[in-house]
């Protein structure tokens with residue numbers, strides 16, 4: 001089982017804090033890996049400008065791959081502004097083929113409207129990933145987006161943090177989400193490690209999505225670029241969130257209605273029951289199954305937590321105005337925001353969606369039984 | 379003593395040991411009550427007097443002589459039309475267990491003579507292929523409780539229902555919803571469906587019992603079971619009753635019963651569950667329906683709008699059929715319109731390598747509400763033996779191929795596929811059905827299983843009984859003769875329907891819980907399936923396990 005931790009704070013903090021929370025929750029997980037995502041990024045050595053620059057995260061496994069990457073990025077018109085050099089202690093890393101951990105800032109290409117740019121960034125990420133796969137997996141790319149840094153590595157999470165000196169405060173962020181396990185249900189593969197990422201949307205899960213294969217087959221059948229990979233059953237959560245909010249352009253509340261729809265009897269009494277009933281049928285292949293707590297973050301620094309329809313996994317959210325955290329275990333929460341009032345901690349049930357909004361003033365708790373606003377006349 | 383030469387044997391002369399079923403009669407137990415001969419549906423047995431000569435030698439008187447003993451016995455006829463069908467009714471009525479059929483374990487000769495007067499062999503029932511089917515051999519092997527906390531089949535809630543009807547892609551659903559346009563009708567139903575058996579094929583008591591049972595499942599047990607009529611309509615009181623919503627009305631190439639249905643539309647209290655357009659049937663692909671004259675009673679004649687006591691063959695194709703594309707389109711549209719576009723309409727075809735062509739045609743037809751494929755193991759009320767045994771396609775690979783075809787197009791949620799043909803033929807109904815669902819079916823139709831489980835049909839896969847075509851069903855299931863069908867109490871049938879569906883519901887949970895599935899029916903969850911045959915595994919695109 002994976003352990004999950006997310007912290008969101010007005011003031012940037014070191015990702016190492018979240019790793020310490022993972023350490024606090026160590027009992028339940030096998031510590032086989034680390035997946036880390038940061039937003040609201042701040043570098044000590046560079047003044048990062050979110051509007052003008054994008055960040056590429058990944059690993060070049062060989063020198064050859066790195067120089068190929070340089071060429072490919074140049075060809076695709078990206079000008080490098082900053083290259084974050086981690087202080088690496090290779091002896092703490094299990095794997096030996098890590099030539100360079102890449103966190104690089106590029107200037108956004110000019111004269112491209114937002115939609116085209118978003119498409120181009122994703123296509124570039126997929127292109128680089130494919131290039132790496134074609135060269136024996138010598139290049140791994142996790143994300144290429146504005147204001148997103150991703151690190152994935154095999155090994156005990158805190159050890160990975162030490163190996164990359166994440167405690168040196170040279171890289172800090174306002175939102176950090178971390179997950180502490182490689183997907184040992186399937187073969188070990190860096191791409192199989194949560195969080196997953198597509199066009200600014202990211203999710204991580206503790207649990208098992210037992211409806212994985214039918215969902216994956218449906219998503220692949222949509223032929224939407226980026227709906228590929230699926231080394232992990234949890235990757236579909238990210239793509240469903242992307243599909244619901246970006247492709248169907250439905251409000252965030254609807255995500256929960258798609259993955260864990262209410263029962264027919266419940267929908268009969270719902271103010272939008274008719275719409276939701278139809279949506280449930282149309283999106284039937286996206287109904288998830290099994291025990292899952294899904295934690296997501298969005299480009300505007302919104303964080304979200306939802307549970308499976310039977311609430312078979314633990315998860316808790318708590319904090320105080322300005323600083324909030326989500327953890328799969330209470331002890332992780334204690335480690336991340338020790339000075340909060342635990343009486344206000346909230347453990348969502350099957351119908352809840354918990355939102356930490358970008359202003360971080362207070363939690364929003366939606367239930368599926370409440371109506372929500374649809375932009376058009378649905 | 380007769381001389382052997384004077385015994386005439388015709389080519390079709392058979393002895394009792396040439397027959398598929400040999401009657402064993404125990405004279406020492408027989409009370410001569412005559413019940414067996416009275417109940418036998420085919421007059422296979424008769425009471426007879428026999429004389430036995432006992433040679434007698436009186437040694438003292440040095441005299442040779444005979445004594446004669448007379449006895450009464452039950453014997454079986456050896457003519458083809460009176461051959462014992464192994465139904466076992468005689469044993470069931472015998473007060474002393476004195477009589478019963480025994481299967482002939484040797485080869486039997488009747489198969490060579492079932493074509494007297496040039497009439498090819500017609501019968502009812504099933505394909506007579508015994509042994510475990512492919513479906514029986516599929517195991518559910520992805521046990522998720524090993525990696526994650528398990529579901530409890532007894533305690534947790536399970537969503538077991540499926541959707542019947544055309545489903546729009548989400549983008550199109552939203553567009554139409556916002557624009558207030560027509561959304562195709564769908565039904566949320568239980569995935570195990572009572573397959574089409576017509577009101578002519580089944581006796582009134584059987585039909586009533588099924589309907590009562592279905593209504594009980596829906597209204598009391600909360601299991602939304604639906605049943606399909608075969609060709610031949612539906613009693614008018616049902617058409618005008620609130621039970622119509624549990625019924626899928628079938629229209630087939632003879633259009634029997636549709637006068638009544640169309641006339642009843644204005645008085646219908648609710649819509650039917652769906653309309654099934656029959657293009658083919660697994661038991662006899664390319665052959666039309668057949669209701670033999672024995673079964674065309676007064677009531678059936680009225681419902682179908684025909685004279686009493688005539689054979690009612692339906693043509694092999696619909697008269698509107700110029701091309702299948704054009705026919706499917708026209709009929710689906712016409713029937714959708716007849717019911718105000720509020721009722722899903724779908725075709726039923728026989729399993730065939732051409733099923734994919736029909737499917738691809740349906741994908742492009744915005745009114746098509748699904749596709750039902752009936753495999754070679756499907757049953758029938760009446761068909762030629764050769765059609766039943768040798769024509770058609772097994773359901774598993776046919777269904778799988780169609781499903782994967784939809785997956786490749788990303789349309790698997792839009793056209794629900796339903797599978798039929800041999801589901802539960804060896805009793806493993808839930809296992810068979812769930813295997814097909816995980817191969818990609820949205821649900822399954824079952825006919826023979828329902829007759830066996832809910833009404834005690836005596837037929838089996840080894841040629842037992844199977845006389846459903848000639849109106850002499852010894853259990854009163856497929857007869858229009860009141861003397862026979864009063865043997866069947868509709869209340870008992872209804873009770874068994876409830877028993878069967880409650881048990882299927884429990885078994886579904888017992889299959890789904892270890893797989894970690896409870897939120898939706900695991901349609902297409904092929905990663906959970908394995909089979910102990912590498913070739914089959916490859917063909918079905920599932921795991922080979924051994």
Ligand code: SF4
Pocket residue numbers: 399401414417418419420421422423461462463464465466467468469478479
């Ligand atoms: S088994 Fe059936 S057909 Fe055979 S003799 Fe007995 S009652 Fe007649």
Ligand code: SF4
Pocket residue numbers: 502503829834835836837838842843844845846847850851852853854855856
């Ligand atoms: S019992 Fe009736 S329905 Fe069953 S096989 Fe015999 S004739 Fe057919």
